[in-house]
Amino acid sequence: MKSTRVGDLRVKIFADGADLESIRQLAPDRRIQGFTTNPTLMRAAGVRDYKTFALRVLDIVTDHPVSFEVFADDLPTMMMQAIEIASWGDNVYVKIPVTTTAGEFAGPIIASLSKAGVKLNVTAVMTLDQVGHVTGALSPLTPAIVSVFAGRIADTGVDPVPHMRQALEIVANCPGVELLWASPRELLNIFQADEIGCHIITVTPDLLRKLTLVGKDLDTYSLETVQMFYRDASAAGYSIDPSGTAMPLANIPDIGRTWGTHLRDPRR
Numbered sequence: 001m002k003s004t005r006v007g008d009l010r011v012k013i014f015a016d017g018a019d020l021e022s023i024r025q026l027a028p029d030r031r032i033q034g035f036t037t038n039p040t041l042m043r044a045a046g047v048r049d050y051k052t053f054a055l056r057v058l059d060i061v062t063d064h065p066v067s068f069e070v071f072a073d074d075l076p077t078m079m080m081q082a083i084e085i086a087s088w089g090d091n092v093y094v095k096i097p098v099t100t101t102a103g104e105f106a107g108p109i110i111a112s113l114s115k116a117g118v119k120l121n122v123t124a125v126m127t128l129d130q131v132g133h134v135t136g137a138l139s140p141l142t143p144a145i146v147s148v149f150a151g152r153i154a155d156t157g158v159d160p161v162p163h164m165r166q167a168l169e170i171v172a173n174c175p176g177v178e179l180l181w182a183s184p185r186e187l188l189n190i191f192q193a194d195e196i197g198c199h200i201i202t203v204t205p206d207l208l209r210k211l212t213l214v215g216k217d218l219d220t221y222s223l224e225t226v227q228m229f230y231r232d233a234s235a236a237g238y239s240i241d242p243s244g245t246a247m248p249l250a251n252i253p254d255i256g257r258t259w260g261t262h263l264r265d266p267r268r
Contacts, residue, residue: 011194016202018045036067058089067121069095079109086118093121107137114139121145131167135174143176151183165196
């Protein structure tokens with residue numbers, strides 16, 4: 001790993017979420033260079049009106065890219081939603097799932113929208129074949145993002161780093177296309193993405209809060225962890241009373257010799 005300094009990172013960090021207050025707090029953060037969301041995050045955040053929410057986000061985030069996703073399940077309606085979403089702002093990227101729920105490749109609308117100048121973020125991509133098909137459909141004249149779900153790939157037991165390296169090689173042949181490391185599982189993923197030259201990584205607010213730990217002294221961190229365990233056990237009022245079947249301390253040779261004058265068997 002080349003560096004563990006946040007200031008040395010070249011990968012762009014996009015905040016991933018749907019909480020308006022969190023977005024408002026992160027918007028002026030110089031470490032954040034974009035924002036993404038999706039219907040699942042929006043539902044979890046209690047969003048009721050899609051467009052109203054999106055326009056509020058765009059009132060807050062005016063100088064960074066923001067990705068909003070279509071949610072239809074047929075290509076013509078996805079196309080219609082994409083055109084509407086793109087009209088909401090110049091900094092909007094429209095997220096298009098790589099397939100419908102039936103597995104139909106979204107390539108035809110990806111090609112049409114990209115050719116028409118709509119900035120796209122093609123999402124839910126996992127395989128290298130998908131990366132190839134998507135980049136083949138994108139126009140070299142329109143900026144685009146290909147979001148490969150490295151975290152979900154890792155969930156299957158596959159090391160995502162070599163996978164993402166190969167995806168980068170594919171994307172490198174497509175001017176204007178950036179590779180996004182999606183669904184990171186730990187802070188280390190940011191540095192892994194940076195080391196291989198990935199363009200963007202999405203990071204949730206809980207992971208962003210861990211950026212303060214970068215470079216932390218491990219001895220200090222160890223001590224703080226011990227103190228946390230002790231503090232929480234004390235706050236919970238835990239206690240362990242010796243049972244009648246426990247071995248007397250004097251019968252344990254090393255403990256008896258070393259600690260005999262300090263320990264008293266409470267059963268005596």
